[in-house]
Amino acid sequence: MKTIYAKIKKELISEIAAAKLFIIRYGLNIDGIDLERRIEGYPERYRTKRSIKNIGIQDNCLVDREKRDVPWIPEEIFIMIDDKESVVKTNYKPDALFQLEIKQDQLIVHAPELGIQIPCRLSPRQDIFEQSINGFPADQYVQVIGSDRLSVLGYDGCANWFYKTQCLFCDSCAVRPDEVKARPSLNDLHVNFADSIPKWLAQVEKNYLSGLAKAFRLVLENKGFGPHCHLLVMAGNLMDMHHAWEYILRLSATLSREKPLTEIDSYLNMLPPPNIAYIDQAYKTGFKNLIFNLEVFGEKFFKAVCKGKHDLVPYNQFIDRMNDAAAIFGSGHARCGFVLGAQPVDVLKEGVLSLAQKGVVSDYSVFTPKKGTPWERRKQPDILEVASFSRFLAGIYHKYHFKPLYCSMSSRSSIMNECYEATCDQ
Ligand code: SF4
Numbered sequence: 414m415k416t417i418y419a420k421i422k423k424e425l426i427s428e429i430a431a432a433k434l435f436i437i438r439y440g441l442n443i444d445g446i447d448l449e450r451r452i453e454g455y456p457e458r459y460r461t462k463r464s465i466k467n468i469g470i471q472d473n474c475l476v477d478r479e480k481r482d483v484p485w486i487p488e489e490i491f492i493m494i495d496d497k498e499s500v501v502k503t504n505y506k507p508d509a510l511f512q513l514e515i516k517q518d519q520l521i522v523h524a525p526e527l528g529i530q531i532p533c534r535l536s537p538r539q540d541i542f543e544q545s546i547n548g549f550p551a552d553q554y555v556q557v558i559g560s561d562r563l564s565v566l567g568y569d570g571c572a573n574w575f576y577k578t579q580c581l582f583c584d585s586c587a588v589r590p591d592e593v594k595a596r597p598s599l600n601d602l603h604v605n606f607a608d609s610i611p612k613w614l615a616q617v618e619k620n621y622l623s624g625l626a627k628a629f630r631l632v633l634e635n636k637g638f639g640p641h642c643h644l645l646v647m648a649g650n651l652m653d654m655h656h657a658w659e660y661i662l663r664l665s666a667t668l669s670r671e672k673p674l675t676e677i678d679s680y681l682n683m684l685p686p687p688n689i690a691y692i693d694q695a696y697k698t699g700f701k702n703l704i705f706n707l708e709v710f711g712e713k714f715f716k717a718v719c720k721g722k723h724d725l726v727p728y729n730q731f732i733d734r735m736n737d738a739a740a741i742f743g744s745g746h747a748r749c750g751f752v753l754g755a756q757p758v759d760v761l762k763e764g765v766l767s768l769a770q771k772g773v774v775s776d777y778s779v780f781t782p783k784k785g786t787p788w789e790r791r792k793q794p795d796i797l798e799v800a801s802f803s804r805f806l807a808g809i810y811h812k813y814h815f816k817p818l819y820c821s822m823s824s825r826s827s828i829m830n831e832c833y834e835a836t837c838d839q
Pocket of ligand 1: 571574
């Protein structure tokens with residue numbers, strides 16, 4: 414493993430990129446109970462999540478079915494190497510090579526096998542989020558991801574799960590059966606409104622958008638984020654793309670009234686709309702970037718891996734809308750996310766190149782098998798392949814004058830910011 418680590422460091426020309434890639438690819442062993450015992454205010458004062466999830470449909474609702482009282486682990490950590498800092502999303506693995514430890518009062522990521530100890534810190538939950546808005550904590554409306562990405566979700570859930578057409582790698586993000594959230598929920602739409610989107614929105618939208626406007630104002634006034642301000646607005650799939658786009662554009666206009674989206678590094682992440690007019694409207698609402706995640710390149714792969722997405726937006730239409738987005742938003746401002754490891758890497762490279770020629774930037778996350786998904790036993794991509802793909806993608810960014818997504822302080826699942834920076838002089 415030591416030799417592989419050295420090879421990766423050489424390929425990426427960056428120690429922090431190599432360490433981050435190892436943690437993303439191989440996971441992190443974390444003893445949440447020990448952290449609770451030794452860190453004051455843990456888990457409440459930090460961004461944390463339950464260590465084990467078991468997502469699925471129960472009583473017609475998409476929920477986390479894990480019943481055990483499992484420990485809380487950090488949602489993300491900041492690692493520090495050579496005065497550089499980078500945020501990493503944690504993927505809990507009890508047998509991982511890297512472990513999160515406290516040594517002489519310092520939190521570290523430790524890999525004894527590699528002889529590596531990396532200082533790190535947890536991601537604090539800001540005090541302002543203790544404030545209640547319409548009966549819910551403020552961070553149920555707006556979250557700060559990493560240190561400077563504000564994240565807003567249109568609603569909880571993705572309709573494809575109800576029709577068993579979810580993407581093969583997806584473990585979604587679902588609430589516990591007894592949890593009540595400020596955000597509108599597709600469980601509610603499905604169970605209490607018999608999938609009637611207009612009736613559901615008539616009931617839930619006004620309250621949510623009023624709470625969202627207050628929370629967004631609160632976050633902006635308190636400026637507890639930095640060094641930049643990236644804003645990501647996103648929503649899972651509704652079975653009617655017109656309703657989904659109309660709703661998300663109303664939500665975005667609400668945010669833009671608090672702070673013009675043109676003044677922020679703003680992103681809208683949705684499935685592409687049925688017609689180009691919505692892309693134009695998103696631009697006029699003030700978004701600077703659009704993200705359409707194709708996940709896999711090529712119609713054959715898209716149909717097989719993301720059946721639900723393909724049912725809603727057929728592959729060719731998806732590609733057309735992505736080209737429309739690059740034409741309207743400008744080259745480098747339409748982005749497409751892929752899952753590295755979901756298809757042969759050569760096919761993906763071909764796709765990345767053809768999209769770049771149209772002005773579309775590709776991003777990727779590394780495929781990680783999730784329990785309970787159809788791909789729970791699928792092999793992860795080889796780490797050397799991930800490093801070499803990252804170098805290839807950095808080359809594309811430099812050639813086409815693209816930039817990596819957000820920055821190293823809020824892009825948690827990719828090493829592209831670190832890799833791009835290290836290859837600037839190459
Ligand atoms: S579109 Fe696919 S990846 Fe996204 S939430 Fe739905 S099922 Fe999961």
